[in-house]
Amino acid sequence: MDAFALELRGIVKTYAGGVRALDGVDVTIARGEIHALCGENGAGKTTLAAIAAGRLRPTSGSVTRAGNAGFVPQHPHLVDRLRVWENVLLGREPRRGLRLDERAAREDVAALGATYGLPVNPRARVETLDAGAKQRVEILRELAREPALLILDEPTSALAPAESDVLFDVLRALAARGTAVLVVTHDLGDVAAYAERITVLRAGRVAARFERGAQPAAIARAMIGGELPALAARTSRATAPCFEARGLEAGSGAEALRGFDLEVRGGEIVGIAGVEGNGQRPLADAIAGVAPYRGTLHLDGRELAPGRPAARIAAGLRTIAADRQREGLILDWSVLENLALGDQRRAPLGGGLTLHRGAMRDRSASVVERFDVRAPSLDARVSMLSGGNQQKLLAGRALAETPRLLLACEPTRGIDVAAAALLRSRLIEARNAGVAVLAISVELDELFEIADRIVVLFRGAGAGEFERGAFDRARIGAAMAGVRGR
């Protein structure tokens, strides 16, 4: 009866505290259409997707669907210890009497994979799979319920460019069979290639609508609502030796580092490029001292011992953790106390039995000012701050005193463009002041903006090094995908 798979009218979503995530959004998706929902972080895309999937109820407005909606989250919601077939058919398990019919289940899953072009091994335990395979399993689980609409949240964030192409082929085939597809993404590179229609959200409202073939630049402008803020200027300066990694072996599985060498000099920004899951986490954890490794790490000529984060902090290492809410900040604590984490044993904040609250306040005031942190007060709980402000706190804490080496992991993940630009500027200013900066980021464009040198990581090994001025997107992309050769 409908030619529409999904019709959203006047969607408003207000959260406790009066935050309006969505303010009157209309979107229509036809059957068999591939639709892209774009917007920067914090624009409301994920909220809208959840409402479209039926996971969340809107405060007001109507949602009309032609059938089920399947939802593939950005990070997999799979049961690691169970097998692929158990995950895919959970809730719809084939039975013989009271027993699970395992053989039928495995055959069903294999057939499903063949039908949709998503090959999986039904018997494998999910914990052994890489990111791409896990995503296939998750998609199959949703497709097994034969939805009228399939929603994918940032599906390309953990995929290499080649894998993304395969995914789009699958989505196109799916659309050809009549299933509508909604892709939520802030990555504009591929959008124009596969999406028939594009809706851009900004600050909870529809800012623009585009059709296939639109210019990425136009889409980006609609997302930001203007031009990008300017970055801090880079000063040319002499660099000095600072940090060195030799023969680093860390991590396990496909992304284990095997004999990785790296040098970061004071006064330069080295960017580690690569698709998520190629060794970034073992590298960061080894440098930060929170995971075991073999090989040597030297900071200012002194060797760092494995497993001693405190010693590294004393030696001048500061980290911006990859997951701000789980690794960087204590959400229940105040801004004041969070900014003291890591330095609580040293002057001026500590250094004896008691904490020096006066010094803590001074530091907090200074960081809040330099990094434009919008917080009700220094005693406000960090959980009340937006993602962008939380990330600024993290960076501000790392740069509160001038470190020797700054390890920045995904420094602008999941934050709005203005905050991202400010943070990138601060990183450049730190570099100008002689800090050795190691930036690990899956966002290649970010590294293009800030790095002096880019090292590509693929499967735990260096796959190419590129100097600023010779950042060749095609060659770097190929290196990220493991394509070797000149």
Add this chain to the structure above:
Amino acid sequence: MTRSAWAALAVLALVGAGATLLAGANPLAAFAALLRGALGGPQQIAETLVQTASLLFPALAVAFALRAGLFNIGADGQAVVGGLAAGLIGAAWPGAGALSAALAGGTLAGAVWGALAGALRARFGGSEVIATLMLNILAGLLATYLLSGPLRAPGADGPETATLPASAWLPLLAQDTRLSFALPLAVLLALALQFVLARTVYGFELRAAGKAPEVARRAGIDLGAVAFSALSFSGAIAGLGGATIVTGVLHRFNPALSPGYGFIGIAVALVGGLEPLRIIVAAFGFAILQSGSLTMQAFAHVPRDVIALLEGLAIVALAARRAFVARAPVPP
């Protein structure tokens, strides 16, 4: 207090009234008897204060560990071990200083008992919930064994030691009562803990480890050291409590010196929001229930177990206030 707190209190009152009726008594008369028994006169108030001190030590022990994200369910066992050490040392110490030695010994013994669980947690990641629970029971078995044989007082009816010499008695605060310096000691301890948690570097690191262990680890905090020290201190506090009961109330060691106080201490700690100063008030409130219940049983003929019944329900209700208990997951 919030609306849901009032609602919970109302439910508890209703259940209490219902149970009282079931026992064939008048709820109001029972409640009056309870209050009379707890606060009706100087003797009664003194006894309530004795109970306050007895509850305060295990509650502080539980709260301190919980702030570090660790669950010490074995405060009773640590009290038993502490009391045992205090009893032995107090009896055997020659000359002056027997009391101080007994209290110190009790504290140390409790610390060791807590440290066992702490070591299992720090070194092997073993759940301290299970460890303290098991050690609780083991402490009881140890005490029973020692007292049915080697340490039994000659001529005693039950398993207990001989009366301690006067040099090992905690001085009384008020004559003709059981109220001793245990209470001011407990209050001072609460103040000290409040200071440690809020103002010291150690307290900062402990709280960080309790709230967000992964964040704390990356901030250079040694989680194993925090777990070990927190459980050791927690055991020490409970052990000191046991020592004060032996030297201040019983004047001998009896394995039943801490009947379930460790568990009620959890409720006291939670009601006090894990803040030492508020725990003092909470302990007083629970002490009223404990000491008044005997009178309630004697005069209103309501079995005092109804108090345990209500305390259990209160703990379940408190469990729903998640803000209190941020449990530290076991490190990989």
Add this chain to the structure above:
Amino acid sequence: MNDAFAGAASFAALTLVKTAPILFAALGGVLCERSGVVNIALEGQLAAGAFAAVVVAGATGNPLLGLVAGVVAGALLGFVLGFAATRFAADHIVAGMGLNIFALGACAFGIVVAFRRPGASDEVAALGNAGEAALIAVALCAALGMHAFLYLTPWGLRLRACGENPAAVRDAGLDPARLRTIACTLGGGLTGLGGVFLALAELDLYSDGMTAGRGFIALAAVIFGGWTPLGAAAASLVFGALSALQFGLQRSGIPSEAMQALPYLAALAALAGLTGRARAPQADGVPEERRFD
């Protein structure tokens, strides 16, 4: 020779009698924990099962009705635990502790109210030797049955998924909160059956403190057994044998407390990893994170 055989047989029988209540409680605990709810209230559930069984059997003169009452009592406590843990995101340990204190207090209170004297009930109609043997058989079958249920049926699969990643279960269109509550209720009923055994088969009455820490031994059995039904059964048998051994060794020089201490020492050893790295279900004790509320 015959004496030795008779001695061994009676030791085996005594072992089974000692094992049964622990096994019932441990199996109830396994079901709960596998679904993701930590259950330290086994002691209270045993007591409640025993108490309810005695009261109803005493009032009606029918031990089978007492059995049903015991199962219901345990199930009710299990329901409260599961409900509090899922609906209110209550901390499992604290709630379990509260239920223990509540149940033990309620039973002591109830003894006075029901039998007009504190401490112990009158003797009530019991299940007799046949009933005792039947329940033992039920316990052993329950271990096998739970294994089959968890690993061979769809509902067991869903339950295990709840204990590992409730978000995945919700994505599959199921309700992990409901599944957890059901698991806790059924597990509680099983534990209650252990109390019934204690009261109506082994001892024929209820007295304060009769559970004597068996609930905590059962908890040790769950851990020692790696959170699986067969493992818990094996551990329960070991602890039952230790308990039976106590009687035999009473006249030797070994103090009974040392024997009683063995299960608890075994659990501590398990914590130190001496029994291998068995893993608790990944989401055990972790409430479901509801991102979109």
